[in-house]
Amino acid sequence: MTPNLHLWLIPLLPLVGAALNGLFGKRFSRQAVAAVALGFSGAALVMALWIAAQFSSLTLPRVETLATWMRAGDFQVDFAFYLDQLSLVMLLVVTGVGFLIHIYSVGYMWEEGGFYRFFSYLNLFMFFMLTLVLASNYLVMFIGWEGVGLASYLLIGFWFTKDSAASAGKKAFIVNRIGDFGFLIALFLMIKHFGSLNFEQVFRIVAGMPAEAAGAGLLTAIGLLLMLGAAGKSAQIPLYVWLPDAMEGPTPVSALIHAATMVTAGVYMVARSHVVFDRAPQALMAVAIVGTLTALFAATIGVCQTDIKKVLAYSTISQLGYMFMACGVAAYSAGIFHLMTHAFFKGLLFLAAGSVIHAVGGEQDMRRMGGLRHHIPWTFWTMTAATFAIAGFPPFAGFFSKDAILWRAYSSPYGSWVYWAIGVFTAFLTSFYMFRLWFLTFFGEYRGEASASEHVHLASGSRAGTASTHEHGGIHESPKVMLIPLVILAVLSICGGWVGSERFDAFLSPSLRTGVTAYSPEQTAAATPAPEPKEQGGSETLLTGISVLAAASGLFLAWLLYQRRPQLPQEIAHALDGFYQAVLHKYYVDEIYAAVFVKPLIDGSSRILWHGIDQDVIDATLDNSAEGACEVSDAMRHMQSGNLRSYAGWIAAGAAVVIAYMIWMGIR
């Protein structure tokens, strides 16, 4: 028995940082705020590394129970933390990338108002995210799940004086709520049928159930509902619409929450619940289809975007689609592998984009950039590494993970060549729009206004809610505190995939595959066919070659269109006008949602619930009774004239009435 690891400390440390900065940050200097934020998130990273260092000597999976949360009859939920290979990977990604982005934010946010507020939220996010990945039952996971949504809401709306930021925050929160609804129902089903939310207990019971090959049953329902939750958090069709709008938040937030960590929570949850999905092939297929479609759909939108952050946002959705595709063909380790490399290169892309935006003074439109590679060489080279990584060129990290997904999409027993074909086409699109971004930003001539940097910066200052104080001497490289995380992430983007998908698969397999066998050895063989590749050897090399070719042709096409013949894109757009407009307007999905869901809801609630029930029934009852009382009193008020003779008159009249009544009664 190894000594207590005090896993609970890992999430708690950032919470302490958040509390310190949130409560007292206003009185701290900026240096002190940064020190607190970096100190506590760094401490979490150190603990994660310490656990990783002694990982081989631990007995896994490891559950550390802190306290009983609630108990009702046989049902019990504990504050308990769970450590296995999967949570370790997530733990390292979250604390590692999170810490780097904390460092970067110190430089990026230095000039902004609400510095302490920003770091308080950021640490709060770390707390909830670590709770999510370390939870040992679904309910504690749900705390983290909701909490990261809260932190995301707070950070998207960080510049809350700006209307679009505030509504983007609300949109993210509400859309996530729809997904959370699915997640919650899934939890209720588990409580009702399994009587527990503990991962180990639930999975043990589920492992004892036969696979639902045909028809839909309990496990399929749970799987689909969990998928709905994951689709909300991980921005999959049909709930992806919040993520592009979330780019209203500060860029480090986009990097941390909306690229590297929070949005991958859905993938993590699906991988964690793989026991359920393994026995619900239809839910699994739904995951694969949703993932594949999302990957393609978002990639096509990304091609037409001109805002540098929006391109990256759609790219994130598309890459998350890849991860879902991997999970959907039961290649969970490939999904998690891509999650990890994606955290590196997409985090880097966002940070580098932030550095670009910083350099050109708040401009986000790529059409007004260009030729920046000489001005900001560090940003250029790190972004180049990330671009090659996401496009899937060997030997960059993205190549290994994307290749693993594509290969498994083809070869897995749940896979199909359709997934593979769409995946390869999406890889081509990914490569195209990323190199389009790369060429537009860093090559050619600078297309912004020459002397514009000052007033552009003023505009960005007001956009940010505060006027920037430092003088902007034209395009300039970011400070070292921002460049160091870029360089570290660039190294990870290059080397992060060298571990290889097989070794990664083997590392994760105790928690992803043989974990099932451990629960019920004899059933598993029948229930889940061991994922044996359909074909071996040569075809894998061939498929790898094709996907690299797709990436290369994307690069070539981007070079052709945006470097060699810059007028060509205009002509193509003109030729394909209708389709181009549809793509440019994101297939009008936001408009459709507004017309189909939002408008009826608002109309219904304003006409029926607000004007109808609230105003005409509830308010009217109270108002009318109050008005009635007023009117009656107003009439009665005139009796109190103060005139002695009128009082006497009332007395006489009253006496006459009483006497008349008595006489009348007496006669009867």
Place this chain on the structure above:
Amino acid sequence: MVPLSYYLVLSGILFACGVTGFLIKRNIITIFMSIELMLNGVNLSFVAFAAQWHALSGQVFVFFVMVVAAAESAVGLAIIIAVYRTRETLNVDRINLLKL
């Protein structure tokens, strides 16, 4: 012997005069006298009933009423004098401070 009803009718007329005077007169003194008229109208019916039924309680009641009426007129006149001193009028329509 005069029948009881005669007394009662007279008593009613006296009381009605009192009420009418109380309601229509503006001068406090007149109102005050109307009150006395009402009291005496009632007294008359008391003694009439007492004589009719040979019961002393009616007559005792009349004495009580007279005593209380005497006390009341003493206090009432004092109040009227006080009111007149502060407001310099005996018109009840102008003494309407009971209103808020």
